[in-house]
Amino acid sequence: MEFTPAITDVLKFFITLISIVNPIGAIPVFLGFVRNHNSINVKKLANHTATAVTITILISLICGQAVLNFFGISVASFTIGGGILLTTTAFSMISGQQSNSKINNDEIRSIDFEREIGIIPLAIPLLSGPGAISTSIIHAKNFTSSIHWIAGIVMVLVVGLIIKIILSYAEKIGEKLGQIGLNVMTRIMGLILLSMSIEMIAYGIKEIMPILKGVF
Template identity: 25%
Template sequence: MNDVVNAVLLTEVFVTLFVIMDPPGTIPVFLSLTSGRSPATIRKAAWQAVAVSFFVVTVFAFFGQGILRYMHISIPALQGAGGLLLLLVALELLTGNEKEPTATQDVNIALVPLGTPLLAGPGAIVAVMLFVQRVDSVATFVAVALGVVLVHVALWLAMRFSVNILKVIRESGVLLVTRIAGLLLSAIAVQMVADSVRAFVNGEG
């Protein structure tokens, strides 16, 4: 299998992005932003948000380095900024102070804030760009691409069946998952900042 796909890298990509993009954690936010809308509209918003997220992540995966060079921004700088922003999000998840903008009927919430920055935020963008740097063969390319696709499939499933999922795990279950995700996200954020500082100290920034 490693001749076709790097299983270790695939697992690392999927787990990292799953924790950062947090499909279970999008359920309460998605439900609040789509409240009062028809089931057809909710289903449409689910796939549109995932499509926007996938587009943004893919663009930065292929052209992120060029965009950063043009704007004279280094990977460690973006990584540090993404880490700090992720830390703020993680603290909100841990303390229960999440504040999402209220959706109105004439606003396509699938684009903003769902597609970006909720799903395709700085953490996911930086993580994908760093994984792309490790692509040196067909197996590693397939691993990174497949990992990104699988995470977006998980995101779509979470939002598409959010009402059914909420009935199963209930609000207390969502709260528990959100707190655990906040803890893991804070650890990832601190690690990103630490790696950024280390890169600057080593003269890589």
């Protein structure tokens, strides 16, 4: 009886996470770095990026609640704030723009060393930025059993594997999809993310004001 609700929670976490990470949308930026640094080994860079993203999200998932408790921040308040952040990111994705909450042009221009770009800015903040971190912390609240945690960690590893595969074949994917295809995929992910962010905000509000639970 515990198995099905746990899997549902984890699947929601996975869908939200893969939407906010949006590795397809990161392909143009990734290729931009590769083209500017001809000596880069694409698959090695993809592996470093995926590993850094996985570690960042796992730390957020496991330790995020303790950080909130340390600062005296309720999960409900953080859920509302995270939902608002994801909403702004979703709107940027729907409009086909790169959200500045993930990375901006000044940060892109500041990269001087090839060995750094796999971690900064590709992993942080482009892929595992504030949205991915807050998503991990918020969903960890619903992880109340060993099934939750095991499946949740497996999903994070799956996300890392997906990132590695997509970035390893970024040039081929980019050629197949083209700019229009990449934009369409980004907008679809943005719509999914927007819907989930609204759910998060509504949940947070109902937690802060329990009286609304009987209304909605």
